[in-house]
Amino acid sequence: MSGAVRRRIAALGALSALLAGATATAKTGDARASVEPWSPARIASDQFESHPAFDPRNSDLYFVRSRPDFTGWRILMSHCGADGWSVPVEPSFAGNGVEADPWFSADGGSLYFISSRSGGPKSATAPRKDLDLWRVDRDRDGHWRTPQRLPEPVNSKGAEWFPRPAPDGWLYFGSTGRPGGLGMTDIWRARQDRRGAWTVENLGPNINTPGDEYEPLVSADGKRMVLMAGDGLYESTRTASGWSPRKKLGPQINVNGSEIGALLSPDGHSMLFARDLKNAQSGELFLWRDGRGDADWPPRCPHVAARPAHGG
Template structure:
């Protein structure tokens, strides 16, 4: 299980698992890379690249050609405006993301949740904006489906505990959604990004100060607890991704000059071979 990291040696004299850079050649750059997702169908890497100051977000994708990751390019469904937070359904047939693109000819004033489905030939179709009440008149962030059927996301809509909160939505019938606030993990501050674990029993939350963890019990989600100093170095930690086993966590951190935002991996429960490598050895690792 992914345990809360501690800055001191764990019980039994063993040191906590180390956080290591993940800097694949062709993907890592002098700009800010974050929010990775691997396509379950073909293994392609989708991620967000932005300026060094974490602005101008765009989704890019890279393919492993057997030797190296190919130069990142926008996916076929890319639109105008800001786009970020890609996430695949387990079968790879759909991808959720956020976008400020226009909808039905109307320019968006903020970021909304969109979904794009694969056609029968495996290519991406036309993205569709999720309806109200999933999307609101305010910004939505980081849509992440959970094994229990809920779609978790962040939003600064009214009715929450503070500023940005974690919410979840469930589709009871085609186009009919119920939305509720995940009150246990929210505070008077900001909670932006919810990441349910593959087994649905844990959730990583990106909030003010970095990454936190909540656990699901008989009474629902627990209050969030901040991960330790190995993970949370400067409070800029963002865009977490569990390995399929749930034993490791990939995330990004603003490491400052000259690299800006870089990927890091935390093998919290054994040194599993993940994230997937591609061809030649990873640059800088």
């Protein structure tokens, strides 16, 4: 089990104690591929930054900042201005407890996240003892409404992780200790029908093992899935019969098994993720490129003019 995963589990234990008292396969062996720190001013810090997500409507950056030991997760938001990314602040929907794993719907109208909050934003009552999936929607003016906890059977008596809606209409997520699982924590998916009823299913042995699988991310075209297990990042491809047996991403990405919070670029040729630096003070965001994708992703800040098309 990776250090990052152990810290997540330890953080849940500490929380309970406190309450009681790539579109294409990641060919990392390609000579064109590279991995380097992604550390914009005001985003990188001496804390642990992870789980980035860009707002489809305005390219604001939402991410998680934790203490160096990966406890005390909070979702922060930064806006790109003339002098770069702004000082990160909590979004208007922030609640009590710990909160992490932000992710937008494709149109930017909703944001999914995990939280131990007790209720509405800034509630004065004690946080919950477990992590659940929540969603917050925008109103007509683009402002965030009051977040809503997703119902059972999407949430369970255990902890839920990393909610990610996919192009196939399913909401993918991790869940700990759910009946019918293959391990302690597995990857599941849920779907709501026209009547509002939810169906939840386990992704099966091609994805899940007796160990731990926490974080599923389906690519924008629906053909690939990057997932975080107890020892790093893996990939699966969609086939006619379902998701293929997972394969571990290459050594440029999986350096020490602590890699978490993957974010694929729209074209699948780049990926942001976080890694615990072990001997340093905290974790950092890293950027993997295969050398064939959009050089202007992640979104540059300050923004730059679009490059002219070839022959234009």
